[in-house]
Amino acid sequence: MVNEEEIIHVAKLMKIELADYKVHIKKVQKMLEYFDILDEANIESEELIVQETDIDKLRDDKHVIYDKKLLKFLKNYNETYVKAPKLSWMNLGISALNYVNSIKNGDFTVEEFIERSFERIKEVDDKLHAFLSFNDIALEKAKGIDRRISSNQKIGQCFGMPISVKDNMCVEGTKTTCASKVLENFVSPYTGTAVSRLEAEDAIIIGKTNLDEFAMGLSTEFSAYGPSKNPWNIDYVPGGSSGGSAVSVSANECIASLGSDTGGSIRNPASFCSIVGLKPTYGLVSRFGLVSYANSLDQIGPMTKTVEDSAFLLNIISGVDHNDNTTIDNKNQDYLKDIDAGITGKKIGIVTEMTNPDGLSTSVLNATNDAIKKFEDLGANCEQVSLGMSKYAVAAYYTITSTEAGSNLARYDNIRYGYEFDSSGFEFNSYISQARSKLGPEVIRRMILGGFVPSAGHAGKYFLKALKVKSKLITEINHIFKKFDYLISPTVPIQPFKFGEKINDPVSFMLVDFNTVTANLTGIPAISVPFKIEDGLPIGIQIMANHMDEHSLLQAAYALEKTVSLPEVEI
Numbered sequence: 001m002v003n004e005e006e007i008i009h010v011a012k013l014m015k016i017e018l019a020d021y022k023v024h025i026k027k028v029q030k031m032l033e034y035f036d037i038l039d040e041a042n043i044e045s046e047e048l049i050v051q052e053t054d055i056d057k058l059r060d061d062k063h064v065i066y067d068k069k070l071l072k073f074l075k076n077y078n079e080t081y082v083k084a085p086k087l088s089w090m091n092l093g094i095s096a097l098n099y100v101n102s103i104k105n106g107d108f109t110v111e112e113f114i115e116r117s118f119e120r121i122k123e124v125d126d127k128l129h130a131f132l133s134f135n136d137i138a139l140e141k142a143k144g145i146d147r148r149i150s151s152n153q154k155i156g157q158c159f160g161m162p163i164s165v166k167d168n169m170c171v172e173g174t175k176t177t178c179a180s181k182v183l184e185n186f187v188s189p190y191t192g193t194a195v196s197r198l199e200a201e202d203a204i205i206i207g208k209t210n211l212d213e214f215a216m217g218l219s220t221e222f223s224a225y226g227p228s229k230n231p232w233n234i235d236y237v238p239g240g241s242s243g244g245s246a247v248s249v250s251a252n253e254c255i256a257s258l259g260s261d262t263g264g265s266i267r268n269p270a271s272f273c274s275i276v277g278l279k280p281t282y283g284l285v286s287r288f289g290l291v292s293y294a295n296s297l298d299q300i301g302p303m304t305k306t307v308e309d310s311a312f313l314l315n316i317i318s319g320v321d322h323n324d325n326t327t328i329d330n331k332n333q334d335y336l337k338d339i340d341a342g343i344t345g346k347k348i349g350i351v352t353e354m355t356n357p358d359g360l361s362t363s364v365l366n367a368t369n370d371a372i373k374k375f376e377d378l379g380a381n382c383e384q385v386s387l388g389m390s391k392y393a394v395a396a397y398y399t400i401t402s403t404e405a406g407s408n409l410a411r412y413d414n415i416r417y418g419y420e421f422d423s424s425g426f427e428f429n430s431y432i433s434q435a436r437s438k439l440g441p442e443v444i445r446r447m448i449l450g451g452f453v454p455s456a457g458h459a460g461k462y463f464l465k466a467l468k469v470k471s472k473l474i475t476e477i478n479h480i481f482k483k484f485d486y487l488i489s490p491t492v493p494i495q496p497f498k499f500g501e502k503i504n505d506p507v508s509f510m511l512v513d514f515n516t517v518t519a520n521l522t523g524i525p526a527i528s529v530p531f532k533i534e535d536g537l538p539i540g541i542q543i544m545a546n547h548m549d550e551h552s553l554l555q556a557a558y559a560l561e562k563t564v565s566l567p568e569v570e571i
Helices: 004-013 022-040 072-080 096-105 110-128 138-150 193-200 243-250 267-273 307-317 362-377 388-411 428-436 441-452 463-480 506-513 517-522 550-561
Strands: 131-134 162-166 204-209 256-261 276-279 299-304 347-351 381-385 486-490 526-534 537-545
Touching: 004 022, 004 441, 022 388, 022 441, 022 463, 022 506, 096 110, 096 307, 110 131, 110 138, 110 162, 110 204, 131 243, 138 204, 162 243, 193 204, 193 256, 193 307, 204 243, 243 256, 243 267, 243 299, 256 276, 256 307, 267 276, 267 526, 267 537, 276 307, 276 550, 299 307, 307 526, 307 550, 362 381, 362 486, 362 526, 362 537, 362 550, 388 441, 388 463, 388 506, 388 517, 463 517, 486 550, 526 550, 537 550
Parallel strands: 162 204, 162 256, 347 381, 347 486
Antiparallel strands: 131 204, 256 299, 276 299, 276 526, 486 537, 526 537
8 A cells, every 4th residue: 555644745846735634535545446457568679659738828817716606596587587387388498409490480589598507597496506607798689689580690509599608618808717626716717719619609508517626536526515406316416527517508507518528528417418519529629618628638529409400510629729729620520410321230349348338337238239230230240348557547637637737726725716805824835735724625635646646756656657547548449440430339338327326435536537538548439328217217328539530420320310219207
């Protein structure tokens, strides 16, 4: 076991001062013990594959007082604007494409739909806690779009559809808290690229959604403002870290959402909440305006009600951005084109390590076997394939992300970023330590871990081995996609779990990510498709494709989606 004093020493060097380190240190030790699995990987001769990371641009910060009564706005809004008797008939569960057609056909106005959406939020969000803040000019934007429609002016592709945004993405003039007390007062001075591209097509950002603090978690239990609840059963987690985004779409509080995915943070909650979640190829969507967790793995993607909706949004948000030097030119590809082409003759690899009966719950295993049969009925050729390095992927992922997170979190020093308090009476180091005391427990643990694993004397055992596992995993993936068109697995090895069930067992918690982290470590696209509701809780199927092959990936996802008919959420 790693020496306790050594971990505490590293924590203090990172200016993390705690009254009691014991709880944190025990969990860090358990995580480090699990990382010993890296010793078993045959990677000593592996050459490192180096990826560029973006260069953060310095910007001035602005601060406003935070309104802690998050639903106060909605109360006033409802009393002033909502016309419940007139709008109660409106179906908020329609897809993005059906919404666009309905607006074009004059079935309802943008203003009416926005009003009804806020009414829905008021009805359910006190139970679900999907949102952290709301757009108080949404109605005015809706009225403006309606005026342009009535005067036959050009309207963007989104036609005023309400879209939520995970609260780690910058929207000018709105709070971006990352669900952390440290950024409680931070107001974004600019709008990130993915969001600005949606707004340019007349999407209305209806509000910012809840997440695990700084996107570090997979259940939304680590939000500083309280967890989001699964709309299928509020006693269960919605997944994370984009839990609020998934809930907002699943519960029909909005048409779609933007999430971020570092190790499964779009796909995990999509699976747990029975929606579609797409993690694009690394670099396909600009990360400019996304608060970094782990720069080399982070990716923004759509969270939607249908596969077509994900393709629709990807058309808008993807492509080169001069503000993010990791972005890739997709040649303005149309991801909706021929989405119904089918998968006859396609070769699908069933990843053995991700479909191991010993690692799956019975319900998830049965659903996976059913999905394989569906793919075969659709004309695909399915066979088992081994992805040997995936056994070490979780350990490699948490080693790399903790290291990058530790570096990114160093900026929260209460000087440039952080919660404000009087500096008088503090020496410099203690001033920074006091600021970081506002970080939540999961963030603190990952920050400590991120200071330890790349440190002198430990980098060779942990960080370097993790990078080599990542490199070998990329080599394996590239080789497999020479033979297969897709790889499939359950999105998550288990169904949603109850609040508190895994929070004290860091290894069990980490292994929930077992099937999703590979796509992030290798940079390939992956999508979670709702497939089954068992015992009232959702199960999703993950499909992975080769780099930049989103078009084919969406065709496979669409084909699978059309084989199932799932109930509507009852909340």
